[in-house]
Amino acid sequence: MMETARPCTKDEFRVKNFLLDYDRPRDFVTFQHCGTTVAYLIWRLFWALFHVVCIILSGVYSWQWAGHDPQQQVKWFIYLTDWCYFVLTVSTLVDAACVIYIYFCRTDIRNDISNEMTWYLKANWVIFNIANSAAVVVTLLYWGLVYTGGSVTVIDVFTHGVNAVYVMVNLGVTSVPVRFYHFFHGVLFGITYVIFTVIYYAAGGTNHQDKSYVYPVLDWSDPGTTIAYAAASILIAMPLCHFLLYGIYALRRCTSRQQSASYPV
Template sequence: MGWKDYFLLSEFKLDYSKPNDFIKFQCGYHKLYLGWRIFWALYHLVWIILTGVYSYQWAGDDPAQQVKWFIYLTDWAYFVLTFSTIIDAICVVYIAVKRDDILLGACSEMPWYLKVDWVFFNVSNSASILVTMLYWGLIYSSSSTQTAVNIETHGLNMVYVLINLFLTGIPVRFYHLFHPMVFGAVYVVFSIIYKILGGTNAQEKSYIYSSFDWSNTGYTTGLSLITVLVAIPICHIILFLLFLLRIFVNKKCCSRTEIQNTATSVDNKSYSPEHYLELKDKNEVKIDMDTPLANKKS
């Protein structure tokens, strides 16, 4: 794929000719990938529960203040990240059980659930980076105590995003930057409505964040526009460039598994993906997930 192809108008869409890239590592399908997805789904599910359990650390002992967990951008971003990892796991399990055509690379059409997965992948990645940058740049105070939840939601979340981006086969498209931009715009609209309705933060202040106070309309409007129109696109572009770096490194260093348009090896016999599926339907062959399906250097 030439560099100009990354900027075609068709790249706005969620169509993709190799959906099996969404269920494997960048260097090819691996039997550990399913475990990878399930582990991270459970990991983030546990942590998002803990953010609620330990809400007293920032909201005090009043349950009425602890429930304000939902007003903070940090928690929005971590919820989307958790939801994204859960969708990842569900998609991989479903495809492993029901969609051998995707597993073998014989399918060239993206199913709707992988499109949904892709959108949340884009949103959660940029949101995690944005929240981490905004926290350490605008909110962090050297006098504040850093809790485990704080470190997880403003640091380790971004570490996960970067590791996951480099290891997995999920692509990043330049023009998909509008996905996280919509997320950012929705949060801005929510914060305005919350302010109009008289909402307060966990300390009963008339703003969610002191640096994001709609009482100072001009400043907060400017900050919102810069965040949605500049900061979020920059986060996504950084991820896009890291994706291109991943592709480059993969071509230079990684012997990857190519499934599409190659032979499938089973019991020392070779089959095209389409022929393999026909035989499998007749119960004449069986997939062995421990056996590489095909080997070909890019």
């Protein structure tokens, strides 16, 4: 039984929505407006493969920014861009794994009979939230703070552009929900990365140019300025990007023609 989509209400801001409870798990394995479970499975498999290929290529072609010294190329692992793209890739792989498992083993969820929010869907949701916010933030930070002109590689375009476009398109066509309060998932991810850069700096780590920082804006030899940049990125930029994505989700719900009468609030 379907009903006309409802706009977001104050119910979204209940304290319970900090948690991962959700009573329509089928929304994690279907499109919002149309399509079949098989089509959705193909969608997830395609993007999982796409991002796996892209992240492998970003490592293979690390010589484009690190030179031909393997000791510099391995510093791929210190950059926020690569952390974020790695999380995005993991998210698409977990998405695909959940859809495959539910398609073949949990027909009750696939047919919208069960309202059990399983542990793997909860884990998927957390990774999804982190990957989405991180993709948008890293794209904005790269072009706003890091890029200083010069040539742009194909890998740059994919890891600082296509990633954010994918997030918004995927969010616009799938039924996966976004909770307003789940912005803190991305904040915790950001805090984790900043802590990593502090430890890396304290241990004498350098970037691919042998500078004593990962990014100039995260130069811990000037802690005052660095803390200001880090705090603004984590406590302002990350939540704002999540709220943007929540707005896309809310708009999607408002325009949906396939809302169930039992849609959770």
